[in-house]
Amino acid sequence: MKGKGWFGLWENASDVLAHDYLDCFKEQMSLVYDPAINDYRNVPGVETRVPNFGSATGFADKKPQHPEWCLAVIREALESVGYRDGDTLFGAPYDLRHAPPVPGQQSEVFSAYFEQTARLMEEASRKNHGRKVIVFGHSYGGMVALEFVRSTPPAWRRKHVKHLLLVAPTLPEGFMGALSNLVSGTDMLYVPGASPLSLRPTWRSFETALANLPSRAVFGRRPLVVTARRNYSADDVEDLLAAIGYAGGVEPFRRRALPKTWSFRPPMVPVTCINGVGNRTPRQLVFWEGDFDADPEVVYGDGDGTINSISMLAFDEEMRRDPDRKRSSSPSSSMALSTVTLSPSMGANQGHARN
Template identity: 30%
Template sequence: MGSGRLASALLAVVLLHHSSGFWIINVVFPPKTKTGALSNSTSPLIIVPGNLGNRLEAKIDKPTLVHWLCYKKTENWFPLWIDINMFMPIGLDCWIDNMRLVYNRTTRRSTNSPGVEVRVPGFGQTYPIEFLDNSQLAGYFHTMVQHLVNAGYVRNETVRGAPYDWRLAPNENAEYLSKLQDLVEEMYNQYQKPVYLLGHSMGCHYVLYFLNHQPQEWKDKYIRGFISLGAPWGGAIKTLRVMASGENDGIPMISNIKIREEQRMVTTNPWMLPFKDVWPKDHVFISTPNFNYTNLDYERFFKDISFEDGWHMWEDTKNLTAALHPPDVEVWCMYGVGLPTVVTYVYDDEFPNGDPVDFVYDDGDDTVDSKSMSLCKRWVGQQKKPVHVTEYRGLSHLDMVFHEEVLNQIQQILQGKSDTPKEIDVRLSAKEQMMV
């Protein structure tokens, strides 16, 4: 299949499944905003993407190959995420081998696959988070960045991206955290204004970890505030299904079991398991004919799915942000509610090598439950800085970075208007909102 037909296939998948995974194309018609000049009171902004939310590149010189058709050596860096060749059957095997991490139980550290170098392109720029591929088919933060540009921001100047190797939890990403601190200080010195940090999904945990490791004096000087979108503050139940039987996020060319090979080889999935102090100890996340797994059964869960490295990864990462220490900066916590969201996956005898056969739902944004996302409310009274919480009724997890109501609210925050509504029903028109 030629690259043009592959691109068309990807576009079709993206259009059909934009709300189920990071295969996003809600960028063709960005919301209309009035172009204007940035006011003197507006602070610069750094965006930290979520899991899978920025490009990765690789260069290889591999000692062995998983298939004779895979490339053994490249002279130049090439796209690793998203690489359109991964949608070909043999290409997927090559991609998984290039993408995977190798975990060492002795050093408690992860390394790239032998003979593979991986880098994050464009740190400090917006292009690697606006579109995840060179063809600009899979859009992520493009709509938001364009909205901000229309409002007076300037790409790579007053609004910048902070992409990272999202395969790694922050305990293995010290260089990134140092670069993020340098970027904050650089923008502060350039514009003589404290900086806003905006995170989406897992990126919010990265921001929280970063802020929790900064002195208060530094935060008071350099950070204006933290805007979090759809943060799984108590972890995400979906990660259990991802590691057990895989989750292709609606991509029909890739089987769940096949993509599971890669999903088990990153440390961020165990990190995002539901935190123990959030859910009742008797809540069943995974139900099978032989055993019901709660948050007390993680060690057995990893053993039963034949992924014991996952238990050690979880041991390494479980305390990174689970205590939810307040960030001690002004916070705007925004997330979707009112959508059925899976809180229990039911399997038959094929577990873990078959898909779930049934589901138990609760309230959430279709990806993360509201119990987890609403935990930012506990920071009210725990820190001196204000904490603002807005729930968007009817808004899905990924639409948080697209929806005009959210973008307008972010623009208001960046312009210094701290007051935010407690709830916005995105199913209502603007006139109906005013009548509520």
């Protein structure tokens, strides 16, 4: 594709193998951590952008056999009750490879994204006679929405944000699915016929891979990864990274991911968080032979199938400790933890790339 301008890098995952494009896809999707600036960037020679910003029409899943997954069904439901794209319904797709920063961290990608999203919200409010905006985020998009709101000046968010609605969000408290993806590979980079192991190096290059690992404060010393020679807890993530052959992840984990677990900042707007419970959710991975390329035995606990209930409850407790939060029995002004069953997935749009 070199020299042919912008093209859909992940627009149709089925085309990747059909055109013998897998090696190019893996290279162009990868990120490079730059310790000099403590930030992530594309590999040299590759530029990327996320299309359709401002519109909700781009939200769909990469798996064509499951077109109802992700945000498409929610978008269609909202449109059925009168919401209109570009009028009262807007989309803010993001680059799922990067993680939103906390104060003191640099993020060239998310600094630009947050500014763009703020302008979009101001325009949405202007179009609707100054009414405040409801910010909705699902799965990883829930964390993006939360960090966006928390990054804005208090006066701005009081003027523009009516409500923050998070559905099955990934949170700084972390969850076991993130650890499993890092160790064994993930099917979130959906390419038909490509195994999670073949895509694992690309996934590990993303800041996303390190962003939601189980935190020490929540998961403590309980064994999360078990082998015949050693157990690894949330306190041992750096040792585990070396053991799985990803020693290059230790520095970005220490400098980028750990600060996210220490930095609680209340969003200072009404928040509703909806999570599922009562579903078998991984809580421990067992590799008896120490072969991290093999499928682990999985020990299950409670959660929504992806996010552990311990993470949800820790986030709920943090939110309730917010001394500036207005208390009310109304669901629109209190933190709500609802027992619904959801299947979270990465809620980002496809990207464009060029060489």
